[in-house]
Amino acid sequence: MKISNExxxxxxxxKAAMDxxxxxxxxxxxxxxxxxxxxxxxxxxxDLIQENFEYISKVIRELQNNxxxx
Numbered sequence: 223m224k225i226s227n228e229x230x231x232x233x234x235x236x237k238a239a240m241d242x243x244x245x246x247x248x249x250x251x252x253x254x255x256x257x258x259x260x261x262x263x264x265x266x267x268x269d270l271i272q273e274n275f276e277y278i279s280k281v282i283r284e285l286q287n288n289x290x291x292x
Contacts, residue, residue, distance in 0.1 A: 224288065225285060225288060229285075230285075230286070233282055233285050233286060234286075236278075236282060237279075237282045237286075240275060240278060240279060240282070243275075244268065244275060247266075247267045247268040247271070248266065248268045249266070249267070249268075250264050250265070250266055251264075251265050251266070251267065252264060252265065253265045
């Protein structure tokens with residue numbers, strides 16, 4: 223698959239945005255568990271969307287590795 227230079231530029235912008243979102247989501251938060259005694263459990267927001275990020279990242283890498291056509 224050949225892509226234009228303009229498309230490659232956009233793909234790089236998308237990749238940069240995904241990298242930034244990963245950095246912001248890959249943190250540990252704590253969820254309050256209410257019962258007889260209050261406790262907290264760790265929650266990583268990124269774990270909830272990891273499969274989506276992996277798929278998007280894979281497609282972007284494939285596009286970047288293909289030849290650039292005019």
